[in-house]
Amino acid sequence: MNPLLCARTICLFTGTLAAFAGAERATATLANALAARGHRVHVLSLWGHTPVFPLAPGVAHHALFAARRAFKRHYVSIVRQVRRYVREHGIEVMIDVDPMLALFTVPATLGLPLRRIAWEHSTYASDLGRRARRWARALAARRYDAVVVLTDADRSAWQTHHPDAHAQFVTVANPLGITMPGTPPAHGDERCILAVGRLIADKGFDRLIDAWTSIAADAPGWQVHIVGDGELREALLAKARDAGVGDTVRLLPAVSDIAQHYARASIYCLPSRRESFGLVLLEAKAYALPVVAFAADAGPRALLHDGVDSLVVDDGDIPALADALRRLIGDAALRRQFGLAGYAHAQDFRADAIAERWEALWTDDVPNNLPATEATR
Template identity: 45%
Template sequence: MPPRATAKAGGQPQAGATQGPAICFLTGTLNVFGGAERMTATVANELARRGHRIHILCLGDRRSCFPLDPAVRHEALFDQSPSFRTHFLHAVARIRRYVRQHGIALLVEVDPLLTLFTLPACLGLGVRRIAWEHCNLDQDLGLPLRRLARRLSARTCRRIVVLTELDREKWVRNLRCSRVEVIPNSLPIPVPVQPAARTSRTAVAVGRLTDVKGFDVLLQAWVPIAKAFPDWTLRIVGNGELLASLTQLRDRLGLQQCVRLEPARSDIESVYRDAAMLCLSSRYEGFSLVLVEAMAYGLPIVATNCETGVRALLTHGENARLSPVDDPAALAHEIAAVIASPELASRLADAGRRNVHKFAPAEIAARWEGLLSRISGETGRNEIGVA
């Protein structure tokens, strides 16, 4: 493994800023277009602008797909993502060194899996640790160690932050953890003054090209849409390991002329502005930033009714049309209903846009600020004696 990155760190807090305890977000990397990575940057930026001392410490790769406020200090332990099997002890030692060197008082783990590193790294240092869960408790993303890490987080972290009330209930019931708080993800873009014009005949789907996003189902659903509404186009925007297989499926279904697979882009706002509808075909979602972004731009939404994020944000017939998971025919039926009825599309879009302000960055940052302030003021240790 290459040595620790030596690139120059991000800027320091601006003159006159409130100092307070040093807060560090520990994550794998910011160099992928993912929801957890985007939220880490968004929350860190907002807290830094409020005068807090903010660090983002990545396990590997100091590059970022998202802009960071100059006051956010951004470092990486390694030049590349370390191997858990061969570099675990090195990572633990480097986290401990960083925490001590910079006087980190509050450590936010952007994935409970990181508890496997932070628990030994922070022993005896008095650091208040918070685990930030971006998935739902039923999913381990193919890593059985995540289940162990969640149990350790439930026992040793000052708080578990989850994205939905449904997931909070699961942590309380299944892991017997009472220190769970719900803070939804923030809208990572300013709420647009004007919604999208929706004059195009374009549906968009945005997300990483992975199995859980269900883009294979969306492609199958688009076959009858292409026949019934030949002037409509589907844009799937995202990067991921399934690009080749999804491209092959699109071509096999004969959708080359009406479905475009496009790489992820930093100016995702332009994608929403040019769209008339958002389609989400996920098999599960922790909390879908895509849905909140689409609501902000006044797009009608058709989505699968998956746990837990979709059910926390959308209600069938009120602000979206929902279909069962893994059901292309049902998904196609709901898409067709929205295309065929401009009145329905407008009603869904207006309902979504009315509620999006509660996800504004300032609102969510204030909730994080309150949580971190309460944890800073707490005394004593948790149930197994780890600070």
């Protein structure tokens, strides 16, 4: 940590750390990185006593409930518990991992001398039709010191919808949640197309299976590995079986050590319908994997460079996705070229570098808008 910056007592307030998902991984990664830089770091969860991602010894974790609750019924209790926690531990910086948590944080911290920051992991358009989310975003814009978003496109959306905001809107990319290898892995001839994420419709794994079905016969020895848990597991397995590719499509459980899967793959595929950032893209690049992706949402468009480290096709164009996969399957030299370019790009997202950008949010001389990361320019 810069010796001119004082160590602060920081609390990341989140729904849970007991789930395998991108926001949870990013929360644990940032908490560990801030602790490594000398800050006193707490993670306060609404539920789930046992994080699935490891926390550094210097990070304190506390959950208000053991399991998910109907939080509306416990609203007053949550507000009181959050206020007690903040006061007992002398929290100086409160980071809401979802702007929805402003509905708890604002009343819980009234009159307390701390800096409030909201961390948005979704695109602004993804309000999920919930009026409460729109209220919470407006509350954060009016009452918080900063709202951190993942791409410049979302920063513009916040500025447009909240022109009179008190908060500054700042673009800071998510940090890499895995340790980069010291040199780019060579990958040899693993013959594996990898995809990672929750097994839900937004992740588009059904579209990957459709694309794979059209080229599997032309790619002997290759397999598709989809790593994640979720409600669509059986439906995806059935889809692969019915399409005649059940023997080459594997659905593997989510794990905290996701790096093992990147190390054993040759291509990464992102078939998402919605993807506000796409931390998996950075993780794949950290392991020198070439990427094939749909141009879905701001995240992939910001993080990928078509023809340099990836092949990016129009959203929903399954034949184009299949052709891109076929092209990389048949060209080992191109896979290596893209992988090396991606590995170089991933260096910008090391956890320590991202934590340093966060520190600028609670110094006294923070500018109105921090510059965008290289990935979001």
